[in-house]
Amino acid sequence: MSPLDRRTWLKGLAAVALVRGRPAEAAAEDPPAPVPRGETCPLALEDFEPRSMLHVPETKVLTPRFPVIDVHSHLGQTARSEKGVFLGEEVKFLTTAREALALMDRKGVRAMVILTGGHGAGLERSLQTFDQAAPGRFFTCVEPAYERFLDPKYPQIQADAIQRASRAGAKGLKIRKALGLYLREGITEGPLVEVDDRRFDPMWEACASNGLPVFIHVSDPEAFFLPIDRFNERWDELGHHPDWSFHGRDFPSHQQLMEARDRLFTRHPKTVFVGLHVGHNAENLAFVSESLERFPNLLVELGARIGELGRQPRTARRFFERHQDRILFGTDAFPPPEGEKYPQQVFKDELYEIYYRFLETEDEYFDYAPAPKPPQGRWRIYGIGLPDGILKKVYRDNAARLLGLSS
Numbered sequence: 001m002s003p004l005d006r007r008t009w010l011k012g013l014a015a016v017a018l019v020r021g022r023p024a025e026a027a028a029e030d031p032p033a034p035v036p037r038g039e040t041c042p043l044a045l046e047d048f049e050p051r052s053m054l055h056v057p058e059t060k061v062l063t064p065r066f067p068v069i070d071v072h073s074h075l076g077q078t079a080r081s082e083k084g085v086f087l088g089e090e091v092k093f094l095t096t097a098r099e100a101l102a103l104m105d106r107k108g109v110r111a112m113v114i115l116t117g118g119h120g121a122g123l124e125r126s127l128q129t130f131d132q133a134a135p136g137r138f139f140t141c142v143e144p145a146y147e148r149f150l151d152p153k154y155p156q157i158q159a160d161a162i163q164r165a166s167r168a169g170a171k172g173l174k175i176r177k178a179l180g181l182y183l184r185e186g187i188t189e190g191p192l193v194e195v196d197d198r199r200f201d202p203m204w205e206a207c208a209s210n211g212l213p214v215f216i217h218v219s220d221p222e223a224f225f226l227p228i229d230r231f232n233e234r235w236d237e238l239g240h241h242p243d244w245s246f247h248g249r250d251f252p253s254h255q256q257l258m259e260a261r262d263r264l265f266t267r268h269p270k271t272v273f274v275g276l277h278v279g280h281n282a283e284n285l286a287f288v289s290e291s292l293e294r295f296p297n298l299l300v301e302l303g304a305r306i307g308e309l310g311r312q313p314r315t316a317r318r319f320f321e322r323h324q325d326r327i328l329f330g331t332d333a334f335p336p337p338e339g340e341k342y343p344q345q346v347f348k349d350e351l352y353e354i355y356y357r358f359l360e361t362e363d364e365y366f367d368y369a370p371a372p373k374p375p376q377g378r379w380r381i382y383g384i385g386l387p388d389g390i391l392k393k394v395y396r397d398n399a400a401r402l403l404g405l406s407s
């Protein structure tokens with residue numbers, strides 16, 4: 001385009017922008033200026049929604065080939081949080097057992113693990129609302145009582161709380177990424193508390209002696225630790241959730257967090273840990289493989305990371321073949337309307353269909369989330385077409401063994 005043409009054309013655009021600013025009736029008389037044929041138009045990255053022109057098979061997988069246990073969901077959570085730390089016993093529920101069961105029945109989900117069950121009275125309410133309302137369909141986990149962290153007896157208080165939770169019916173302990181990234185010496189102020197802080201040792205040991213697995217989330221995608229600039233592959237996502245950035249300030253690096261995690265796993269060999277989000281490092285399956293080999297007490301889960309697995313389908317497929325006994329199915333399901341903010345984990349039929357398509361088919365280049373734009377990064381995914389033997393383990397058998405369910 002010559003500079004002159006370009007100027008006239010930009011003027012046209014400005015006119016369009018003005019029209020958009022006017023009341024609807026006035027704007028209706030004036031259709032927007034058409035983009036000249038063969039010309040490109042300036043476009044904000046935010047507005048780019050390319051539609052794939054690939055002619056390749058599209059398999060609709062409405063139900064899974066085998067029954068599923070989803071080990072990663074948030075059907076409720078602690079009501080109050082301050083600076084990333086959830087505090088207090090009050091819980092709020094994001095759906096009802098009835099509503100959740102209807103979706104589960106449609107999508108072949110036999111059971112769900114509700115990770116964020118709270119603690120104390122809140123945990124009891126969670127257990128009543130889900131586990132006791134539909135026995136065998138929901139398994140709720142307890143969380144630490146961080147509001148008591150400043151009590152000098154906290155290590156023992158927390159260990160005792162684990163035992164009480166286990167007796168009350170909790171099926172595991174959930175640790176959010178708050179440990180390592182938000183919890184501080186003064187709970188919400190002061191220096192950060194490390195993942196392997198000794199004050200939690202009795203808690204990890206209590207999990208081992210009560211047979212409760214620990215569902216642990218450490219760190220976040222590597223890109224969350226980098227500047228939010230043009231090189232950041234999660235630019236859109238961090239733009240929508242700037243509070244997810246751990247770049248700068250006093251945050252440890254991703255590597256430091258992994259090292260603290262490794263010290264924790266080493267020190268508590270009898271405690272079973274489920275590394276959420278593909279062992280906290282879905283972008284680096286060689287690292288996760290090594291962790292699985294190094295720590296026999298570690299399993300991993302898939303929640304909100306098929307976007308990562310599906311963009312490296314050959315590496316992912318080998319990962320599933322090699323570690324087929326230690327991978328659990330999980331989605332990180334978060335019910336709408338709140339879940340709509342995170343389409344890669346919104347508790348909806350479409351979300352399950354995408355997971356099943358990824359695991360069961362060899363379809364190419366499809367969306368990893370039910371959203372007009374890929375929410376985590378600008379790419380699409382490829383199915384890994386797992387064989388029945390592996391599928392059955394990942395969908396259900398590995399989780400059933402972990403939770404002590406009969407086969």
Ligand SMILES: [Zn+2]
Binds near residue numbers: 072074303332
């Ligand atoms: Zn989660």
